Amino acid sequence: MNSQDLQSNATLKDVAAAAGVSLATVDRVINGRPGVSDKTTRKVNDAIERLNFHPLAAAAELARSRPCRFAVLLPRGDNRFMADIADNIRAQAAWFRARRIAVEIIETNVFDADTLAAELAALTGRFEGAAVVALDHPRIRAAIDDLVESGMAVVTLVSDVPSSRRAHYVGIDNIAAGRTAGSLIGRFLGGRSGRVGVVTGSAALRDHAERLFGFGQVIAEEHPGLSLLPPVEGRDDPQQNRALVARLLADAPDLVALYNTGEGAAGIGAALADAGAARRILCVGHELTPDSRRLLLDGTFAALVVQDPGHEARSMARVLRALVSGRPILPAQEQIRVEVILRDNLP
Template sequence: MRPTVHDIADKAGVSLATVDRVLNDRPGVRGVTRAKVEAAIATLGYVRDVAAANLAKSRVYPLVFILPEGDNPFMRGLEAEVRRAGLHSAVERTRLSVTTVPAFDAAALARAIDVAIAEDVSGIAAVAVDAPEVFAAIERAKAAGIPVVTLVSDLAGSGRDHFVGVDNIAAGRTAGSLMGRFLGNRSGPVAVLAGSMRVRDHGERLEGFLAAMSAMPAARPILPVLEGQDDPALARALISECLAAVPDLAGVYSLGAGNRGLIEALAARPDGALCVIAHELTAETRAALESGRIDAVLNQDAGHEVRSAIRVLRAKADGLPVIAAQERIRLEIFIKDNLPAAPDEDGN
């Protein structure tokens, strides 16, 4: 039978009120008395149920999601999922808020993390930029006792507590394997459209893609990465220039979020003989799959990621273990033939 606070009080020869003060680190307990209570806790092997204690106190968890601003459809989908989760926040004892910062702006992200620290939130979920100032801000959150979850793009080696997202190297390998198989013996180089190589998920996807392509039976040139900053207009210009300059282009791998511009550039190519693989199933990529302008889309479930981040941050705030299997985000592969039904206006 698990020891209780009554057992601690009996063992230490003190009142329940004194045990409560020690467990909650409140003042008003003499040093010698505190030592007796702590010794009783150690002897009995008492483990406090933090979650139950917080429930009894009706604790509310203020959690902040820091996301890139702009018209990136996947990021706006994440934001919509956070706001949808916020509708149930009272029941789940969370208070969710969203802060947006310029995409790929490390200084702005670091400032947003510092603001969250100053507001004494219970947890931070952020789409990370791989930069020293972001690492430093995460360390400041850690020093303040605030758990940090990275979303979509990881910062392994930082003080973050957990990463919520797909295995991006595996995602890149999958894209490379699909590209190689779809192209077969067709000749010609492949272009890569990224948002920015300052975010680790784009670098990891590229790493996996190049590894898979290099393992194909026939070597194929991979052109220098085009960085479109997830800006549709810039992505359209870059792909249009590439199509004009490389008439024998065989394929395009879009590992970022400039897909609207990519699709617009592809629409101007009459033959449609390219193999195109992109990330994230949005209204735009869905339509391009249906029309045949895109051959495959690799997707991650934004709703699952938001729910996972909330569960992880609450567990970390309570000092409870994270259930790894529950928080694993699957990589989904969609082609024209297996598209799920389009969501309604409420995202259902």
């Protein structure tokens, strides 16, 4: 029937009184400060349990009030998804300000390891936490480890560097995302056979590479009638994608589907329209942008596999804050899901 009416609302003072000790001693026990005998510690913990004491979040926060300066390193350029993340961060400005969190968005050339490593090194001392969209590269790994060593809370964003000592990864499982795209294409084709073209941003990006891997897995395992053409790299640029897809269409007459691991959907849509092949070639891509939304609505793309940039922006802030103030993270809340968007469940 009920759930937790035992709403005690006991305060530290009550605990001190119940344990027969002073406030200072309770404080020592709770915050793990030294100089309390085992016996007294037990007495205090008993009282805490008995009174069902839990520190009031607002009061603790007010009293502690550590500085929270966070840096967010995003790729420079006209990547729409990254711009969405930045926008979502800015949209939370009020939330940040009310908690005295200062977020600085730093745009940089993420693709160049030296530049990124230097940018990371420059954060030391200026920030308590950092979120990085990072290349998976030994130099970057080292730079991240240095930051962690210096006491900074570091999380990776969107694309992970699993071998580093980053405290957390805010993003989706990209292998699962690739697999999902593969299953959608395979099942939407309903057993038809033919060739599948793959357009990717860059094989050097871990997230793209992982998607490709997952995609290939599913096609090979579950849809033997389909064969993958070698991936073409368009650097997420619509112009390049357009040219690449035009060539694909010309070279492979039995092309039945296209998978785009990254951005630049507009280029693909344009090439298909040019060839009069839109809606005949099944297309699946990633991320919701104005372009991909349009192409989903007009039927050029059958589905999009996406991650929620708003959720990622919020999750990043929550995780960094928890790390800085030494509080627990709720894993369920911070898991970013691989979402499938059809025309019908477009948010």
